Amino acid sequence: MDIDQFVAKSIGLWRSMRSGHSLAFQQFEDVLSTISISAAQENDPEIINFLLTNKKADSSKISSPFKMTWKAESDWNTEEESVSSGSCILIPLPVSSNAGLLFRSVGYAEEESAISEYLFLDDGTFILNTKYGQSIAEERIWFASENLRCRSSIIRTSSGTGILQTSFASEVRKIQN
Amino acid sequence: MDIDQFVAKSIGLWRSMRSGHSLAFQQFEDVLSTISISAAQENDPEIINFLLTNKKADSSKISSPFKMTWKAESDWNTEEESVSSGSCILIPLPVSSNAGLLFRSVGYAEEESAISEYLFLDDGTFILNTKYGQSIAEERIWFASENLRCRSSIIRTSSGTGILQTSFASEVRKIQN
Numbered sequence: 432m433d434i435d436q437f438v439a440k441s442i443g444l445w446r447s448m449r450s451g452h453s454l455a456f457q458q459f460e461d462v463l464s465t466i467s468i469s470a471a472q473e474n475d476p477e478i479i480n481f482l483l484t485n486k487k488a489d490s491s492k493i494s495s496p497f498k499m500t501w502k503a504e505s506d507w508n509t510e511e512e513s514v515s516s517g518s519c520i521l522i523p524l525p526v527s528s529n530a531g532l533l534f535r536s537v538g539y540a541e542e543e544s545a546i547s548e549y550l551f552l553d554d555g556t557f558i559l560n561t562k563y564g565q566s567i568a569e570e571r572i573w574f575a576s577e578n579l580r581c582r583s584s585i586i587r588t589s590s591g592t593g594i595l596q597t598s599f600a601s602e603v604r605k606i607q608n
Numbered sequence: 609m610d611i612d613q614f615v616a617k618s619i620g621l622w623r624s625m626r627s628g629h630s631l632a633f634q635q636f637e638d639v640l641s642t643i644s645i646s647a648a649q650e651n652d653p654e655i656i657n658f659l660l661t662n663k664k665a666d667s668s669k670i671s672s673p674f675k676m677t678w679k680a681e682s683d684w685n686t687e688e689e690s691v692s693s694g695s696c697i698l699i700p701l702p703v704s705s706n707a708g709l710l711f712r713s714v715g716y717a718e719e720e721s722a723i724s725e726y727l728f729l730d731d732g733t734f735i736l737n738t739k740y741g742q743s744i745a746e747e748r749i750w751f752a753s754e755n756l757r758c759r760s761s762i763i764r765t766s767s768g769t770g771i772l773q774t775s776f777a778s779e780v781r782k783i784q785n
Binding site: 446452579581594599 | 636731753758762771774780
């Protein structure tokens, strides 16, 4: 698996069931959401803008940039329903066939832009490591079938010693494009 | 990672947060449970008995047999509280340093004895594939740290085409031995 194949397999509209585990408090959070993943053009104004303000990304070497939008409905705060939504540009910069960097306009663990390191395991599992200001996230994404993507995450304290929370999402594709 | 190292790292008393996702009905099931994993002696009567009735396991080639007991408390049926518990013997039979068979006296997806195939990915992730009468299970176990084990599962129909449910457990070790 390389990043172009991975992005191509991820394109579509996905219905996600996601469970978050707060380890210290043994609390569960179950969230249903919709995630849309679409290919972006390398000359998309958002991409060009992001690359201009993030000098680390060499625009001649990026590959398969894509966009994600999501809309989530949480089981917390049922009286005042908590709905979160957002969108994000993701720009891969391969350094070899199975590893590279991924630039994100909005982070996963914290809402700041982020640079992740990615690699593929020998069975095609995608592993993404991201350092934020206050935390470190490890995400894993693998395809159980063409239309089921599994995604786990582990969030550690920035010192790397404590683990704050984990999560797992089952993502079922509803529409392919 | 080989099976002996993996079993040694797994010994202890673990507190598990597990979320099950029923994909067709988009239902969540969150379960807290306690899991105890202990090494078994190769001359343990339960092991000898199991090997006698399961001719496929060559007793001279088994390695690091272990026992698991678990006690779970489900969020379903809150009026009539649903508690499940059980125990199981697991007997690895390595065929190479990173792959082999695993005999279980009680299966994971169905309550029958089962023979699984296991392999380790290059980062040490343990993958276990099991065919039952009515279903096929893929489990993945990996260590996020010495005291946090992550475990995911995917249950398919026995024809392999439909995916019935997924689950994810965050297991925190409370006692090492």
